[in-house]
Amino acid sequence: MEPRSSKAQLRSRIRSARASRRRAPVGVAASAWDVIRAKPVRSLLGYAALPGEPNLDPALDRFLATGGIVYLPVVTKVGAPLLFGRVTGSMASLESQGRWGIREPQDSGGLLTPAQLLSSEVGLDLVFVPALGFGTDGARLGNGGGFYDRTFGPLGAAPLAKGPRVLGVCFPEELELPGLVAEDWDLRIPAAVTELGLHTFDDS
Template sequence: MTALQAQKKALRKTMATRLRSLSVSDVQQQSGMITDRVLASPYFARSQCVSCYLSMPSGEVDTSSLISAILRSGKTLFVPKIDTTCDGTMDFLQVYGEDDLRAFPPGTWGIKEPAYEWKGARRRSATDDGTDLDLIFLPGVAFDRSMSRLGHGKGYYDRFISSYAASKSAKGQRKPLLVALSLREQILEAGQVPVAPHDWKMDVIAGPDGLLGEAAADSSQ
C-alpha cells in the first residue's frame, strides 16, 4: 500500500465513524436542505440531461427527493449501473419515470439499479451518441474546500468521468458539471482530502449551508 492509499484508507475510517454518529433525522433534514439548494440553482435550471446516484440507506445524502424532482421537471435522468462483468466499470442508464424507478431490483451493495432493458428494448445509456450529460451529482465519503473528493475507493466515478470527458473533448464539447452532494460533517478544510493526479476535482459541492464553487459553475456555463 502506498502512502497515499494509506492516507485515504485512514480518512475513510475516520469518516465512517463520524457518519455513523449521525441520526436518521439529521441526515434527512440536511438532505432536504441540500435538495432545496440544488433545485434553486441556475445550473440545475439550465441542465437537460442529469445523472444522479440512488443513495445508500445511511452515510450519505439521501437523493430520493432530488430524484423525484428531476423526473417531475421533465429533465432526462440517468442513474449509475455497475458492470459486474468488467471490474471497476460503471455506466449511467436512463430512468423512464417513477414507476420504472420503483421497479428497479437491488444491485451492487443493495442499491437499486436499472436493468439493461426496459419494456423489451435496450435502455438508453449516457454514452450513446446524441446523449450529452449536463450535470453529474456525485456521492462521496469526504470533500474539502479545495473541491477534492474522497470516494469509496473503487474508482467508478473517476474512470467514467475521464472516459466521458475525453470523448466529449474529442468532439469539441464540454464535460458535465460535477456537483458533489455532501452532508455538513463530510466537508473538510482545504487540503485535507488526499488526492492522486487521476482524482477529479468537483465543480460544486452542495451542502446544507451553501454551495461551494457556485460562482465558478455559473461562469462556466
C-alpha cells in the same frame, strides 16, 4: 495525501460519523433542486443514495415530474467503468441490485457507456457526484472502488474536464478535508452541494 492508510482512516471516520446520524438531513435535496431550477436543465446524472448518504431522491423525483430526464450509474463489475440507465418511474420504484445493494434502473432500454452519456445526443446538462468528502482543491474521497475516477477522471473512460456542469454532494462537515488532494487519476470536483447550499472549491 497518498498514504492509502490515511485515506482509509478518513473513510472510516466519515462512515462512522454518518452511521451515528439519527437520519440524513433532507436539506441537501432542497439545495440540489435550487441548482436544478436555477438554469435550464433537460437531463442530468444523479445517484440513488445508500443508507447514510445525502439523499437526492426528492429533488430527482421533482425533476422527473416536470418532464426532466434522469440517468443513474449502474455497476457492472469491479474494475470496469460505470454504465448508465434512465429512470422511467420514481426513485422509490427502483430496486436494489448487485453486491452493494445499489438501487439501479432496469436496463430494458439499454445501458449507456460513459461516452454515450456525454454525447450531444443525450445532451446531459448536470452531474451530481456523491462522495465521503472533498479536499480544499475539490479532490474527491470516494468509497475506495475507483468507479467514478475510472469513468470520469482525467485518465478515465470519458473525462469530465469539458462537458456538463459537475457538482459533488456531501455533508457540510465533509468539505475541505485537510491533507486530501487530487492525484493525477482522481476526479476533481469544482463545487459541491450540501444542505447549507453550494460550496465552491479553490482551484488554485
